[in-house]
Amino acid sequence: MTTGHVFIATSLDGFIARKDHALDWLPQEKIEGEDSGYEAFLSSVDGLIMGRGTFEKILTFGDWPYPKPVIVLSKTLRQDAIPDELEGKVRIFQLSPREIMKTLAKEGWTRVYVDGGQIVQSFLKEGLIDDIVVTLIPILIGEGIRLFGKTDGDVNLKLIASQAFPSSGMVQNHYKVF
Numbered sequence: 075m076t077t078g079h080v081f082i083a084t085s086l087d088g089f090i091a092r093k094d095h096a097l098d099w100l101p102q103e104k105i106e107g108e109d110s111g112y113e114a115f116l117s118s119v120d121g122l123i124m125g126r127g128t129f130e131k132i133l134t135f136g137d138w139p140y141p142k143p144v145i146v147l148s149k150t151l152r153q154d155a156i157p158d159e160l161e162g163k164v165r166i167f168q169l170s171p172r173e174i175m176k177t178l179a180k181e182g183w184t185r186v187y188v189d190g191g192q193i194v195q196s197f198l199k200e201g202l203i204d205d206i207v208v209t210l211i212p213i214l215i216g217e218g219i220r221l222f223g224k225t226d227g228d229v230n231l232k233l234i235a236s237q238a239f240p241s242s243g244m245v246q247n248h249y250k251v252f
């Protein structure tokens with residue numbers, strides 16, 4: 075079975091982006107001596123699944139940041155939305171969370187990085203998320219795009235680890251999902 079894993083940063087009030095998708099509130103520079111574990115996490119997965127919202131935002135960065143294959147879930151994007159330079163690196167699928175996980179399992183993927191607010195919520199609803207690493211940024215932005223939303227019921231989490239980063243003020247919590 076392929077498992078889903080989340081590694082994401084939120085404002086203290088639970089947002090992953092401003093309403094207009096701006097990420098200016100995220101720390102812009104890495105502080106020496108503060109390793110969030112992102113590189114190690116990225117090395118541990120076979121690839122990423124993200125929503126259209128996240129994909130479209132990352133395209134605005136210019137440089138493609140992922141050394142691993144990326145699956146974009148979208149009912150509206152067509153394959154020609156992929157820029158030429160990302161051919162072979164990105165695939166767009168119109169499948170449900172369960173269907174895409176089955177497809178990737180057949181391709182031999184065991185661990186998937188699941189990214190984007192709506193996408194994380196829909197994978198959580200389907201019980202496809204194994205664990206969540208959430209890095210809390212010490213800022214309140216008041217409104218924006220939420221990481222979590224309405225759930226069908228309570229989602230129980232077990233805290234695996236918690237780490238404070240004193241220079242930046244970030245706190246990283248690692249939860250296992252039941």
Ligand SMILES: NC(=O)c1ccc[n+]([C@@H]2O[C@H](COP(=O)([O-])OP(=O)(O)OC[C@H]3O[C@@H](n4cnc5c(N)ncnc54)[C@H](OP(=O)(O)O)[C@@H]3O)[C@@H](O)[C@H]2O)c1
Nearest residue numbers: 083091095125126127128131148149150190191192193196
């Ligand atoms: N702070 C962080 O660490 C972090 C991390 C990741 C993303 N972000 C930010 O979060 C924002 C995007 O998040 P988001 O919640 O708006 O969008 P998202 O989850 O990235 O994408 C949502 C879109 O994915 C498509 N989709 C396909 N199947 C789906 C399914 N089963 N469930 C839900 N969506 C599905 C839909 O697009 P169609 O209408 O095309 O079908 C939907 O509108 C961006 O601004 C990004 O920069 C921040």
